[in-house]
Amino acid sequence: MPDLVKITLPDGSSKEAERGTRIADFVKEQIGAGLAKAAYFAKLDAEPVDLARPLDRDARIEVVTTKSPEAQEVARHDAAHVMASVVQRLYPDAQVTIGPAVEDGFYYDFARDKPFTPEDLERIEKGIAEEIKADHRFVREEVSMEAALELFGSKGETFKVEIVKDIAAKGAKTLTLYRHGDWVDFCLGPHGPSTGRVGVVKLMSVAGAYWRGDPKNPMLQRIYGTQFFDRKALEEHLHRLEEAKKRDHRKLGPALGLFAFHEYAPGSAFWLPHGTTLFRVLRDAMDRLVRANGYQEVKTPLLFNKRLWETSGHWGKYRENMFLVVDKETGEDLPLDERCNQSLKPMNCPSHHLIYKMGKRSYRELPLRYFTTDVLHRNEASGTLGGLTRVRQFQQDDSHIYLMESQIQDEVARIVGLMKQVYAAFGLPFSARFGTRPEERIGDDALWDRAEEALRVALERLGLPYEMNPGDGAFYGPKIDFAVTDSLGRSWQLCTIQVDYAAPERFDLTYAGDDNTEHRPVVIHRAIYGSFERFIAILTEHYAGAFPAWLAPVQxxxxxxxxxxxxxxxxxxxxxxxxxxxxxxxxxxxxxxxxxxxxxxxxxxxxxxxxxxxxxxxxxxxxxxxxxxxxxxxxxxxxxxxxxxxxxxx
RNA sequence: GCCGACAUAGCUCAGCCGGUAGAGCAACUGAUUCGUAAUCAGUAGGUCCCCGGUUCAAUUCCGGGUGUCGGCUCCA
Structure with a gap:
């Protein structure tokens, strides 16, 4: 009497197989050779597994073929393994670290003193093609943590040892290894059947990356690559990249006379006549919209004494990003640090709070909505600057709304209404992300509880689908970020709505309530375009420079x-x-x-x-x-x- | 800021082993007067990113700086 297990197919039918049959054989013999050929991995009771896994229990099976994006993700991880094995064969001094699949491809980080050159990449790419041709099977194996430590320790893989120790510390007793040829790495899996099934791999670039993303850690060398199951798909991908390059606002902007940069002002745009027109059209439209919705425009100074930033908390939490300015009257004998007692504003909020405080406020005035497009400066690290999407000088369509806690939900709904109207006008679909309290923050936990709750309720009430983004809030309050998807399917963060309980405390903002006592208002920070700079960059790429008539600098x-x-x-x-x-x-x-x-x-x-x-x-x-x-x-x-x-x- | 690559005419790019630069497009001038994605000819245009060094001689080799690009980190 054979020992049988019952395997249920996605259509609900079931088959029997001898216990221990490999999934690959089961699929080939009992479902069909075509599916077996296309299969990349499988899911047993929704758990992703290798095709070589034996059927050891009754289970539901789902075969994932190379047509599926999930298979591509697995194959890209396979490609990362293959690349790492080739790198270690060609460059034995390279230590391996991690190598996940990412959007559009994969990367692998190596520790090595000498950087990889473009010639190295060519060599590695050739090696990968050979490794794929050799068609080594991916073999899964489970070992004890001790054996794993011993294995990677003996190879001198200090980073791997560190990861194994971390995993052990989390309580794992065994580790899954995957081998192909004579190379081994540990990895949750699953993997494809063999290197021969990985398809075509192309290496894209090398870049530095800190171990675990922390600048205090050693710098690793990250090799980016991409993988497709057939050459045609790879070529289409490369073609898409070319198309995206043609739309790049950094190329189109100067070519269309929109804006330009100069090395004397890195990170700050020159607005050329056409770009200035576009900027003004966008601004005029936003001006009309907010005026019709009860906002009042204000303008405040660009340069402020540091006492403002001490009050707001920026001096402590944000000084790194501020342009400090010397006051010539503070005495030349003082250290530069102390002479820089003023700063260009990196945000508008504190100065709006000052306007709020310039008069006694009544609950009848609330919500009080200030709008501005004042120029802001942030001293971004030089290596992060790029085109109009990351600049040092920019203008937001910024508002601060002072209101009673009971008004938050209505106000958030109003803002989202405006936002929908604006994004629809550009044909930009959007999605929401809810950022909660970060580690670096001001204000006590009770305030954060209330602020997060208010935003959450507002979101639920609107029926807006959203993703959680724990720890991504501003240091003064939680936020909802809205990201739009452009015509090339890329996602951009634009609008933000932040609820702030902390600033009213710090600035001692009050209003007289209907009970004739003083109350604390809440502040909502919001922007819809985000910044004009980034928004124009996105629109330029979205329309490929061919703006609709209402925006076009020349109609x-x-x-x-x-x-x-x-x-x-x-x-x-x-x-x-x-x-x-x-x-x-x-x-x-x-x-x-x-x-x-x-x-x-x-x-x-x-x-x-x-x-x-x-x-x-x-x-x-x-x-x-x-x-x-x-x-x-x-x-x-x-x-x-x-x-x-x-x-x-x- | 860190790692790497790159920087030649307004743009796209050539320029070998060190001997002070060239094309196409654009610009300008002239001819042409034309019906839906390039008319012809001519002219002009260069701190070969900047500062040093090596050398008889540096766009070229070396060092430093600046900027840009790809990433890390951060974010509107």
Whole structure:
């Protein structure tokens, strides 16, 4: 009598197999050779396992094929193992550390004195191809913690030993090893069947990375790579990267005359005429929106005495990121540190609190909403600067709202309503993350309890799906961050809503309640664009520089068939400018084809062709960016069309 | 800030073993007057990122700095 186990398939049917049958064999013999060939790993009762795992109990089985993103994740981890084995074969002085699959690929961190060069990467990539060709099986093995320590200790793998000790400290009794060829690493698994199934691997870059992400630890060398099951998919991926590169705001910005950088002001943008227009259009739209929603615009100084930052807590918690400024009257004999008794503001909130305190406030005024786009400076580490997404000088669409605790939920709902309206106008879907108290914080736990609870209730009430992000709150309060997904599927953090109980305490903010006693207000910090700089970077990439008419720095360009038609072309231009549109004329002696091409490259929404027919009919022949050729139409008709398209959507 | 790579005309890029630089596009001038992604010809344009060093001679080799890029960390 054979010893059988009952295996249930995803469709609910079940099969029997001899106990100890390898999953791979079971799939091949009892389900189908096609599935067996496509299989990468399996799940037994939802637990991911290798295909080589024997069936030792009744279980539900799910076969994961190379079509699944989960299989790709496993294969990328396989690729990391393969790469590490090749690196250690070619460079025996390299110690291994960790190597996970990440979005779009994988990496592996090595400890080695000599950095890897691009030539090294080529060698390693070749080695990987050989290792894949050799088709070594991935073999799983469980060993005791002692045996594992002995194994990695004898190899001189000090980082591995450290990890094993950590795992042992958490109470694990055994460790899972995976071998392929003569190389071994420990790893939860599962892995694919063999190196031959990993597909194609391409190494992308080398970078430094601190051991465990801590700058106090040694610097490791991280090699990034990517893996796909077939060459075509890899090529598509590389093509996508190329496309993303073409949309890179750092390239498009200067090319379209939006903004530029100069080494004399690292991390601070120069706004060129087109970019300044875009900036102002966005600002005007936001101004109208917030004014219609009960906000009042304020402006406060850029430079403040450090006493403000001591009150707010920034001097203690945020000084590293502030630009300190010397006061020439503090005495030249003092150390520089003490002479720097003022700072450019890195945030608007403290100065808004000062405005709040300039008068006696009543509960009848609340919620009191201040809005500003003042310039902020943060002294970001030089290595972190990059394009407009990470700058030292920037402007937020920033607001601070003073209210009673009982008003928080309504106010958060109002803010989210504004946000939805704004993001919808750009076709940007968003998702929410709830950041709770960080380790470095001010304010006692009771305040944090109440602040987190208020935000949580507001989120629940709105029915907004959100992710938890424990420890990611600001140092003065919890927050909800909203990230948008752009047209390339990349995610960007933009808007933030932060509830702050701490600042009202520190600044001793009060209002007179209806009971005629003093009460403590709560402050909500919020921004919708986030910063104009980052938002413009995202929009530039989202639209690939081809902004919709309402945003486009130049909305229409008149192009003449020949300069015989300049007269009417100039009349068209003047009419458009008089209507308040942003228009220009290409009066060069180029041929029409070249002018159309130039207008395309400049990504102007409308090229207005003016030739003999148009002169006679007092018309223009608009051509949309992208190639759609509209029929010749009267100038009035086009003005109407543009007026509609150029109307701000909020 | 740390690790690594890179820096040549406005842009994209050549430039071998050290002998002070070249193309295409853009710009400018002229010719052309043309119907939906490049008309032709000519002209001009360089602190080869900056400062040192080696050398008879440095864009090239070496050292230092700055900036940018890819990461680490952080974040709007």
């Amino acid at each position: 229409a360009r008149v192009v003449t068939v020949s300069d015989r038609f300049d007269g009417w072309a100039k009349a068209v231009l003047e009419r458009l400018l008089a209507e308040g549109f942003r228009a220009e004329l290409d009066g060069s002696s180029d041929k029409l084809g070249a002018k159309i091409r130039d207008a395309q490259i400049a990504k102007v929404p409308f090229a207005l062709v003016v030739g003999e027919k148009e002169v006679e009919a007092k018309a223009v022949a608009p051509r949309r960016h992208g190639g759609q050729d509209l029929k010749s139409m009267g100038l009035d008709a086009f003005v109407d069309l543009l007026r509609k398209e150029a109307a701000p959507p909020f």
